[in-house]
Amino acid sequence: MSSTKITSLSASPEIREMLIEMLIEVVAAGGSVSFMHPLDREEAGAFWENALAAAARNERIILGAWDGDRLVGTVTLLLDCPPNQPHRAEIAKMMTRLSHRGRGVATALLKAAESVAVQYGRTLLVLDTASDGGASRLYERLGFSLTGEIPDYALKPHGGLTGTLIYWKRIAL
Numbered sequence: 001m002s003s004t005k006i007t008s009l010s011a012s013p014e015i016r017e018m019l020i021e022m023l024i025e026v027v028a029a030g031g032s033v034s035f036m037h038p039l040d041r042e043e044a045g046a047f048w049e050n051a052l053a054a055a056a057r058n059e060r061i062i063l064g065a066w067d068g069d070r071l072v073g074t075v076t077l078l079l080d081c082p083p084n085q086p087h088r089a090e091i092a093k094m095m096t097r098l099s100h101r102g103r104g105v106a107t108a109l110l111k112a113a114e115s116v117a118v119q120y121g122r123t124l125l126v127l128d129t130a131s132d133g134g135a136s137r138l139y140e141r142l143g144f145s146l147t148g149e150i151p152d153y154a155l156k157p158h159g160g161l162t163g164t165l166i167y168w169k170r171i172a173l
Contacts, residue, residue: 003067003068004066004067004072004073004105004108005065005066006063006065006066006112007066008061009055009063009064010056011056015052015064016048016052018070018071019044019048019052019071020041020045022095022097023035023039023044023047023048023095024039024041026097026098027039027157028157029098030133030156030157030158031095032132032133032154032156033093033094034093035047035157036155037157039157051076059079060077060078060079060080061079061113062075062076062093063075063077063113065105065109071097072096072099073095073100073105073106073108073109074093074094075091075092075093075112076092077091077092077116077117078090078091079122087121088123088125089120089124089125090126091110091113091125091126091127094106094109094110094135106138107138107142110138113125114169117171118171122171123170123172124168124170124171125169126166126167126168126169128164128167129164130154130156130162130163130164130165131149131151131162131163131164131165132156134165136167140167143169144167146165146166146167147167147168148165148166149163149164149166150166151163
C-alpha cells in the first residue's frame with residue numbers, strides 16, 4: 001500500500017481513541033489479541049493507556065499505520081526483556097482494520113518493527129499467533145521460522161480453544 005505511512009505512536013486522546021476502536025473491531029472480527037468478545041471500551045482503553053505509558057518509558061514501541069489521517073493498523077515491539085535477553089524483542093498486538101486487510105499494511109508494519117528493533121540493537125525477534133485464523137502465512141512470507149505449536153493455548157474471542165504457533169527471526173545489525 002503505497003500511501004501507508006508508519007509512525008511511532010505516543011499518548012494523546014485522539015491516538016488512544018483510534019487504538020480503542022481498532023482493538024474492539026479486531027476482537028469482534030475474531031482476532032486473537034488476548035481479549036474476549038464483546039470487548040468494552042473501558043477494558044480496551046485501560047489496555048492502551050497502560051501500553052502507551054510503557055511506550056513512554058521506552059519499554060515498548062507502538063507503531064501505527066496511517067491512511068491519510070486514519071489509523072489503519074498497529075504493531076507493538078516489546079523491548080522490556082529480562083537481563084539475560086537484551087538481544088531480543090517480541091512482536092505483539094499486530095492489528096489491521098478490516099477495511100485495510102490485504103493491502104500491505106501488516107507487511108509494512110512488520111518491516112518497520114524489524115527496522116526499529118535493529119536500531120535498538122536487537123538481533124532476534126519472537127512472536128506468537130493463533131493456530132486458527134492467525135497470520136502464520138504472513139510471518140512465514142516475511143522470514144519468520146516456526147518453532148512449534150502449543151495446543152489449546154488460549155480461548156478464541158468468541159469462545160472455544162485455539163493453539164498458538166511460536167515464531168522467531170534473526171535480524172541483522
